[in-house]
Amino acid sequence: MTKNNRDLPGALLAWYNRHARRLPWRAPPGAKPDPYRVWLSEIMLQQTTVVTVGPYFERFVARWPSVQALAASPLEEILTEWAGLGYYARARNLHRAAQMVTDKFDGRFPDDEAGLKSLPGIGDYTAAAIAAIAFDRPAAVLDGNIERVTSRLYAITEPLPGVKPVLRRLVAEITPRQRPGDFAQAMMDLGAMVCQPARPRCLLCPLVRFCEGSAQGIAAELPRKAAKKARPTRHGIAFWITDEQGRVLLRKRPEKGLLGSMTEIPSTDWREDKPSQNAAANAAPLALDWSPLQGRVRHVFTHFSLELEIWSADVEGSAAPEGTFWCRLDDLGNQALPSLMRKIVKHVLTAK
Incomplete structure (x- = not known):
């Protein structure tokens, strides 16, 4: 991290303290989160928007307030409650993971990326997100919003998805050891509210002085993406x-x-x-x-x-x-x- 970028985490966290989104699964900035709610939300948010997930999450935690309750439920009931959310393998993996946490880990989620990836339905991104947000591990979290923010911060012009390893390395460099979970969520919120896809609101951005994409006038063009194959x-x-x-x-x-x-x-x-x-x-x-x-x-x-x-x-x-x-x-x-x-x-x- 350059000397200039050492100030980046503090600038972003100060912005997050004031502007963090209020989401049903999220603890306030600086507060201790519930790993069950973090895990459940991250599984639901895989390839699904925050707006869509909100009502499903509320119904799930009302019906199954703990991982033990979810594990004890018949799969058919979970699938029925999940219906309409899509990508239904997530629901089956959700049930299997809940049973594994209950039976193998005595109802406590593993608190690091390696342990989390041993659970069904959890890959690199989800493990990093849960480790950072639920357990404050300094993991490099890279979702769509963070990809966009990072691409613009460093003016990365190589296309996704091939450039993901570079973006992950850059995110790891700027992730602080203090409040890494809040930092990850702040990056997500910045991408959702300010560093938006088509029209980045650079005048409102707390990181504009660090942003190479803005300085070069190419922020709106980033990130670039490889051409998609035609869908049959x-x-x-x-x-x-x-x-x-x-x-x-x-x-x-x-x-x-x-x-x-x-x-x-x-x-x-x-x-x-x-x-x-x-x-x-x-x-x-x-x-x-x-x-x-x-x-x-x-x-x-x-x-x-x-x-x-x-x-x-x-x-x-x-x-x-x-x-x-x-x-x-x-x-x-x-x-x-x-x-x-x-x-x-x-x-x-x-x-x-």
């Missing part, structure tokens, strides 16, 4: 089946893989080519007189986009095929339906 589109057909009582047929997805252990409306496989009518009929859980609904349901996953047609049919009798079950329409909200399936429900109820 997959296709499928979902089967909306109702019985004489108006119940809809559902099934549980396999534990491993995309949307693992979540509840779904049965469908064909999702492939690059649109399924033929014969192939779709053979994939349906029942042989019925199908009526295609107008329109399609579209959803974007991390690595591909999905377009689903919806076929609808009524069935006589109430015997559910093996691996499926009937659910009343007014009970769908209590099922672990991911966002895609909720879109299908909405589409069907609007189209009918």
Whole structure:
């Protein structure tokens, strides 16, 4: 750290003392945080915005106020509460990690990065964030906001993600040994409130005198990112089946893989080519007189986009095929339906 940059942590922490965001999982500046709340929030915040996470976090801690309570809960209840938050492997790992903390660590979270990374669902970033915020370890925390702030501070023009190791080294150099958790959160808040993506508010920034990107007039251009590959589109057909009582047929997805252990409306496989009518009929859980609904349901996953047609049919009798079950329409909200399936429900109820 240069002599000039030695003043950077103090300037940022002084700003944070006055302007820290009030978040439901965050302790006030200088206060001791609850590791359970820090861990839960960091898992929820992986690839999800603060605004989206807030209500989910509040519901989780009201229902499961401790890691022991979360560990004792059935996975299905956690998945139902998680529904709509996305990236459902996080919920399964959350449950496994809670059980591991309870059984292996006597209900106490490991307090360093190495120990934290032994828990399911915790990688380099999350381990560093929890170690710094929950246990005040001087870990180099590097989320999207901190990447942007650091890229601008040092005028780093090499593109992400390849330049991440350089950014991590620079963050490690400026992270203080006193209040490293507050420093990490201050960097996050600075990126969220001042050093914003398209229009950095440099006149309000407490670090502007340290910022090479601002001095060179290129702050708004940073960080640069490598071109993304085109996202392919997959296709499928979902089967909306109702019985004489108006119940809809559902099934549980396999534990491993995309949307693992979540509840779904049965469908064909999702492939690059649109399924033929014969192939779709053979994939349906029942042989019925199908009526295609107008329109399609579209959803974007991390690595591909999905377009689903919806076929609808009524069935006589109430015997559910093996691996499926009937659910009343007014009970769908209590099922672990991911966002895609909720879109299908909405589409069907609007189209009918």
